[in-house]
Amino acid sequence: MKLQQLSLFLENRPGRLEAPLSAIAAEGINILTLSLADTAQFGILRLIVRDWEKAKRVLEQAGWVVNLTEVVAVDVLDRPGGLAEALRILEDADLNIEYMYAFSLRRGDKAILIFRFEDPDRAIQVLTEKGLHVVDGEELMSFVP
Amino acid sequence: MMSVNSTMTNQAHPMWDRAAETMPRAEREALQLERLRAQVERARRVPFYRDILNHRELGPHSIRSLDDVRRLPFTTKDDMRRQHPLGLLAVPRKELARIHGSSGTTGKPTFVGYTANDLQTWSDLCARFLVAGGLRPEHTAQVAFGYGLFTGGFGLHYGIEKVGAAVIPVAAGNTRRQLEIMRDLDPEVLICTPSYALTIADTAREMGLEPRALPIRIGHFGGEPWTEDMRREIEEQLDIQAFNNYGLSEIIGPGVSGECQARTGMHIQEDHFLVECLDPETLEPVPEGEPGELVITALTREAMPMIRYRTRDIARLYRDPCPCGRTTMRMSRVTGRTDDMLIIRGVNVFPSQIEEALLRVEGTTPHYLIEVSRPGTLDEVHVKVEIHPEIFSDRMDRMQALCERISREIQTVAGIRAHVDLVEPRSIERFVGKAKRVLDKRGLTD
Amino acid sequence: MLKELWNDAEGGFHPASAPDFLPQTALKEVQLRRLRAVVARAYAKVQLFRERMDERGLTPESIQSLQDIRHLPFTVKTDLRDTYPFGLFASPMSDVVRLHASSGTTGKPIVVAYTREDVEVWSEVMARTFASCGLHRGDILQNAFGYGLFTGGLGAHYGGEALGATVIPISGGNTDRQIMLIRDFNVTSLCCTPSYFTHMVERARELGIDLRELPLRVGIFGAEPWTDGMRHHIEAEAGIKAYDIYGLSEIIGPGVAAECSAQDGLHVFEDHFYPEIIDPDTGEPLPDGEEGELVITTLSKKAMPMIRYRTRDITSLITEPCSCGRTIRRMRRIGRRSDDMFIIRGVNVFPSQVEAALMAVEGTLPHYQIILTRKGGMDRMAVEVEVTPEVFSDSIRGLEDIRARLAQSIERILGIRVELRLVEPHTIARSEGKAKRVIDRRNEG
Structure with a gap:
């Protein structure tokens, strides 16, 4: 019944949100929903995707810090x-x-x-x-x- | 307490201690030699020095001229750290009247002790440069330096008191309150760091006060490096005369040297300090007027007879006569350091302290960068820390708590407030060999 | 006995303490001589005082005996505000060597001035304070009172120096470093506000450092009222003797009165500060032993003499001889400041009463806060108390039980209902100086 959610650390500056989203789009992974919590300096991107295992692998390989919740x-x-x-x-x-x-x-x-x-x-x-x-x-x- | 020295008044160049400040060079050198010998004798009461002196078969007899100081061993900050907390004392602990601290290269500060006589000497030395820079008994002086473990405000506080002027011990911070006090109590003299003087001018304007109309006429600034450009800026904005002074707590605190009305270098109180200027690589003296590392021997300190303390401060020494009539050697502003110490809002900070603070928070090393800037008039420190799985959480409150925790540890270890910026993995440049940990964007030297 | 005590290496006495032991007749002679001089000085130099004397048909010559002090006009805190900044100065600025000020939380600030002699007297009475608390030459004194315009820090600093102790001028804050210094330097004595020391004790425990095992021997606490319950807690937790000291900036700063080894009232340094107790409503002097408002006349202040200054502090004077041998009178500890008092549903409440009630329930540390609100015209009082490991119980029933006992304890003393809330550890703001115990939100919104 529980869902696997990925969360990513992002710095809060222009263009940072686009990079991880492009990375998983390039692999053809579909994002069901996302949410962004941010402070002036950094943010946490939370994602629910169709193939979370693949998405996690892709993001980690690209150097993001990814948590599973x-x-x-x-x-x-x-x-x-x-x-x-x-x-x-x-x-x-x-x-x-x-x-x-x-x-x-x-x-x-x-x-x-x-x-x-x-x-x-x-x-x-x-x-x-x-x-x-x-x-x-x-x-x-x-x-x- | 001593009364006002008679030599202060009715003279073209008032001095706190005319005899000492205008002593002919030969006479002063004889005094220095005598005091140096006595100091070597006193140093033998400190096990650290005794071992080295015995080993090298040195003693007061080895000092036949001032040049023989070069036969004596150096003392470094690390020596002080290894003797934590007070291993360099030449007197029993009970004889101490005061203990101060200064930043250590690690979380532990290094400590300095003073006897009652040391404190008297210290106030007298501060009185000398304060009077040279225009302080008079009828003045009121606002001290906006912090009072506390680090020497900052105390030397000047007691110096002003000795001269007989009134002290307003506002201590550091709360600039609006500083200005209210200044407006209401009419001090003629301001004591703080040079950057804080500019903050006071800025804040005055924000409060609708004209900085040039403030009662202060004289400023004695120290505790951090500054430039001639900054002096012009401060003098222009506040309509005051700004004087520079120099000192370090390992030696005594402020009072090692200070400017006179001519403001062409700071007069070194040579009867109390023997100052050498050395090439930091070869440790040979540099020619007069060339930049080198200052190495200071405290000639009269009782509690801690510092022998050839390597200050890591780069400056030049001058012997040409000064129009004020003082016969002492002068030193230039400090134009650099031979180590990586930073001075942030008057507080000495070593990058190793920041690293130690990070080590206390698991998972925040090894990739970090200390960025120092001065966006307005005050220094700002950003410590960039790379995020990685061990410290990442999907919860905002936890991430913020992490930043706060790092910031608190830095405050505890280094005594400064730093902004902590979490940055993405691999965004801090990697170095082969010694990592570059500090990016100083302030431009503090001429 | 006096002779034995002269040995300053053994503590408890210092040559500066000699006036503490003056025979009563000699003390009264000194007081009268100084009283006449200070009245003459204030009359000659301070306009406000002269006008009030003239209105009453008084001159300095009207003071023929110590009893005549009762004819003199009072000075109150608003006099300092109304004449701010220089109106009550009796010395020219050229004779003034120090200015202190207190911020105007309730309006205009006040400023106080000292001549060189005043600073010397201040150092002397603070040295006597420390000697009275058993310090001596060679003691290492960590001064955690805040330095700056607040008189606590510099007052204690100069006193420690005059005594011949080693002063560590650490000022307030950076609690971890405070604890590190206590340990690394074998600090024997420490001064700060009692609430800050409570915080230090708590932090030391978190750091795994047992203060009882360190050489720390004496704590000198002041600048805010505290209770005997808090004293017992501090003494037990830190393995020290905790002494109460008293003073106020308007008079000189700390150094007006201090406890001695008997810990039974504070000796007033009455050769410099002449105490009276008055009925706060009528202004009439009360006999020794009766409780009322403390009024002080500075007998030797030069820059800013205070004649019959109304402290707003409630206490009584003790005339019985003290077991320590000091002949100067004692005052009872200040449990109540009329300034701290608040009135809730017609009942006068002092924070110290709440504190005593909390301490009466075993195991409760004094981290608490009183919150006053008004709902539908009705005043409400809530007390928030931090849960400590000692009282924490994972059963709701256990917590409910401690909550009820705390509430009952307060209600028993105050006679009014309070809402008692248990809150998480560290949720009440810690203070590095005077603790803020009461938050009054009755006039908000």
């Missing part, structure tokens, strides 16, 4: 309150979110939330019990052409 994807209705509802469930269950980001799918009315939890296994259990749909890797790939 397990994250959890949840789909919610893409309408006002959809996110809030999911967050409330997590809060009631006292689950600690280290960070999160969201993306909308091209088709349909669903949005996907990506969470990094302190305890992903317990999170998956709670979310499933509360009737939320945890999206696994295969399903996520199927959303994207």
Whole structure:
């Protein structure tokens, strides 16, 4: 149920984001979603890709520092309150979110939330019990052409 | 405490100690010789010196002329470090009135001890250059040097007090507050590093004050290298006369030398310091007026009789007469170093200290670069550290905590605030052999 | 006994301490002579003081006995602000050798001035302070009071020097280096604020250094109120004797009063600083032994004489002889400063009361903070206390228990409800000088 997320260290200056993205594009690896957290001086690029093992190899060979993290994807209705509802469930269950980001799918009315939890296994259990749909890797790939 | 010396007033060139400062050269050299012999005798109480002197069969008897100083051994910063904390003492620890520190090449500072007499001498020496540079008993002086373990503010503080002028011990930092104090309390004299004087001018303008209208008329600046261009800049911006002084804590602190009204070199207090100027490679004296490394023997220090201390400072020495009437030898500004020591906002920093700080944070060496710049008036240090898997995290807070931790370690070890820039792998140039760790973009020499 | 104590190598006494042992009659003679001189000086040189004397029909000749001091006008902190910067100076700038200032957190700053003689007196009373705390020539004194415009650093520095101790002028901050020096130099004595020393103790433990095993013997603490509970904690954790000292910049800086080996009240150096206790509401003098506001007259200050300065500090004077042999009177430790006091729901609260309550519950280090808020017109008081390894329990019940005991302890002393929050270690800001214990947000938003 858990997804493998790659994260990269980037310096925060013009052109730095383009380089790793080009590197994996050149290998024909499809990016499902990405998120960028940054400070004035550096940033962390987080990626979910179709073939993470290959992407990791490609990026590392090009000299990037790459980390692998397990994250959890949840789909919610893409309408006002959809996110809030999911967050409330997590809060009631006292689950600690280290960070999160969201993306909308091209088709349909669903949005996907990506969470990094302190305890992903317990999170998956709670979310499933509360009737939320945890999206696994295969399903996520199927959303994207 | 001593009262104001009578020779100070009613003279064209007031002096704190006219007899010492205008002593004929032959007479002074006789005094130096006598003191050098006594100092060699005193040094025999220090095991470090005693061993070397015995080994080379040297003693006071070996010193027949001042040139014989060259028979004596050198003392280096490393010798001090190896004697941590206070192995070079010539007096029992109980006799010490004060302990100061100075940057070591590692995280441990090197320490210097002073007897009560040493402190008296030190204040007198500071009084000499302060008076030579226009300080008078009726003045008020704002001391914007840090007070603390490193000698900075203390020598001048006591020197001003000795002259009988009023001290405002503001210490370093909080520039707006410095200016409020200056505006309200009317000091005529400012004591700080030269770069800080420019910061004060900048901040005054930000506060809507005209820097030239500030009450200060005289500035005594030291603690870091500066240039004639900077002097003109400071004098123009603040409408003051700016004087240079020199000293180092291993010897005594500020007070080794200082400028007079002529401002053509700093008068060396030769009755207390025997200064040689040597070629750092051959260790032979350079001709008068040529640049070389200053090597200083402290002739009167009781607690720590430094023999031929290698300062690593490059300067020139002059013997031509000065219009002020002082008969002492003068030295030029310090124009460079024979080691890699940096002076950042008046604090001495060795690249090895930064490396030591990085070593304390696992995974941050070996690839780093220290970049020193002066974007405005104050020095800025950026330490670039290459990221690699061991220290990388996908969490922002952890990465920021890493930067803060490195910065804190640098503060602890080197006593300076540094910006830590995490950079991508392999972005710092690789060197074969000795790595270049420092990029100094300040342009501090003429 | 006096003779034996003259041996300065054995500690506790120093030639400068002689006035501490003056017979009462001789002391009173000195005081009266100096009082008359200082009143005459202030009357001649300070306009504000002269006007207040004239209004009351007083002249310097009105002072015939020490009791006559009660007729003199008070000086208050706002007088220093209103006459800033030079209005209360009794010496020309050519005689002034030092200026100190305090920042104007509550408005205009104040400035204080010293002549050469004033600096000498200051050094003397600080040397007497250290001697009273058992220091002597040859002691290594680490001075971690901040140097600068704050009088603590330079006051202690000059005192240590006058005593003949070895002074390490390290100033505040860089706690790791402080601890390294204590260890490497066999430092025997240290001065700073009690809250900073508590932080040092904590940091030493983190570094795996046991202060009790080092030669550090004496701590001299001041510049903020602290409790006996804190003293016991410091003494046990660091293996030292912890002494309280008292002073304020308006009077001279540190060096107004100090504890002795008896640790039972602070001896006031009353040959230079004449103490009175008054009722803070009526201004009437109170007899010795009664609690009230401390008022001090500087008997020998030249540059800036202070006549009956109202300190805002609440204490009482002790006249019984002290076991140490000093004849000068003692004052009780300052538990309360009227400036620190806050009123919550009509109850006067001093931070020291909260501290005493926290210390009463075993194992709690004094890292705490009081936060005052107002909700719906109602004042609320919260106390945040850092959880220490000693009290930490991984069961919710255990934590709940300690929380309740702390809250009850405070409520018992103050008689008001407080919200007690346990917070993570190191989340309350550490201070390298005076600790900020109270955050008042009642007038925000």
